[in-house]
Amino acid sequence: MAQDNFSGMDMPPQLKSLSKNIRFIILGVLVFIVIFASFFTVNPEEVGIVTRFGEFTRTAQPGLNFKAPFIEEVRYVPVERQLKHEFGYRTTSANVRSSYQKAGYTDESLMLTGDLNLADVEWVVQYRVSDPYNFLFKIRNPEQTLRDISESAMRQIVGDRTVNEVLTVGRAEVTLEAQQLIQEICDEYEAGLQIEQIVLQDINPPDPVKPSFNAVNEAQQQKETLINQAKSEYNKVIPKARGQAQETIQKAEGYSIDRINRAEGEASRFNQLYREYVKAPEVTKRRIYLETLEDIIPKMGNKIVTDQNGNSVLPLLQMQMDGVKANNSNTNAQGN
Numbered sequence: 001m002a003q004d005n006f007s008g009m010d011m012p013p014q015l016k017s018l019s020k021n022i023r024f025i026i027l028g029v030l031v032f033i034v035i036f037a038s039f040f041t042v043n044p045e046e047v048g049i050v051t052r053f054g055e056f057t058r059t060a061q062p063g064l065n066f067k068a069p070f071i072e073e074v075r076y077v078p079v080e081r082q083l084k085h086e087f088g089y090r091t092t093s094a095n096v097r098s099s100y101q102k103a104g105y106t107d108e109s110l111m112l113t114g115d116l117n118l119a120d121v122e123w124v125v126q127y128r129v130s131d132p133y134n135f136l137f138k139i140r141n142p143e144q145t146l147r148d149i150s151e152s153a154m155r156q157i158v159g160d161r162t163v164n165e166v167l168t169v170g171r172a173e174v175t176l177e178a179q180q181l182i183q184e185i186c187d188e189y190e191a192g193l194q195i196e197q198i199v200l201q202d203i204n205p206p207d208p209v210k211p212s213f214n215a216v217n218e219a220q221q222q223k224e225t226l227i228n229q230a231k232s233e234y235n236k237v238i239p240k241a242r243g244q245a246q247e248t249i250q251k252a253e254g255y256s257i258d259r260i261n262r263a264e265g266e267a268s269r270f271n272q273l274y275r276e277y278v279k280a281p282e283v284t285k286r287r288i289y290l291e292t293l294e295d296i297i298p299k300m301g302n303k304i305v306t307d308q309n310g311n312s313v314l315p316l317l318q319m320q321m322d323g324v325k326a327n328n329s330n331t332n333a334q335g336n
Contacts, residue, residue, distance in 0.1 A: 037069035088122035117163035134192030
């Protein structure tokens with residue numbers, strides 16, 4: 001009776017039209033949902049890993065891609081973006097002036113060195129995803145696994161060195177060996193990760209021993225300064241002394257050569273005189289006598305010329321060289 005009354009009621013035209021088209025509206029909404037769920041967009045720095053019921057099917061490249069709705073899922077992996085893990089601190093805000101937080105992360109950075117000292121090592125692991133499939137399916141939690149690997153490798157490398165090596169001259173070797181070791185372990189685990197760089201941010205002794213450690217460093221720096229000053233003085237004095245010694249040696253060699261040449265010249269001159277003397281003894285003897293007097297007489301003061309018996313004395317004062325030669329010739333002639 002009630003149904004007959006309800007069916008006999010007059011419905012508005014709009015409601016009658018809506019009731020007739022309701023199925024088409026529902027169908028259109030379903031079609032839109034299916035289309036919307038069938039397409040997805042992959043960003044330029046990413047790749048899409050498509051899985052069907054959890055099983056890997058294919059890799060979607062950047063751009064617009066299609067997938068089977070409701071049965072396929074997409075997981076986005078940033079393969080072109082460089083990622084990083086921070087150890088010993090965290091960046092709270094990355095701006096022009098970045099701010100960092102160290103409280104609560106000292107357990108990551110406090111390490112024991114090979115000489116049984118403590119060092120607070122802060123570092124960054126920069127990496128990227130090289131194999132999206134291995135990154136998603138070979139390891140349950142690749143991000144945490146990489147953190148564990150990095151911390152273990154760094155502790156091993158720091159533990160093989162003294163605290164001075166870690167703080168000063170060994171920083172480059174520590175970063176290089178840490179990168180190689182972390183990469184080897186990731187490859188062994190098939191993590192699909194490529195380690196780009198290891199950056200040591202800050203290495204300090206623990207806060208309780210910082211004053212003593214700084215005092216030791218200052219003493220070492222003073223020692224190096226004094227050594228450098230001593231080397232500087234050495235470089236100033238020693239080359240100068242070597243130069244003076246070389247100069248003295250060269251002068252001695254030059255003097256030796258000069259004396260030898262003079263001796264050889266005098267010997268040659270004597271030999272030449274001797275050969276001339278052998279050819280004409282009297283003439284050579286007289287010539288040598290006259291040349292000798294020519295050298296001696298100008299050096300004398302007053303000259304007195306006498307005859308053979310010493311009776312006639314003729315003082316000659318301030319005589320010129322030509323007059324001396326003439327008188328000498330006359331005296332020799334008279335003496336003969």
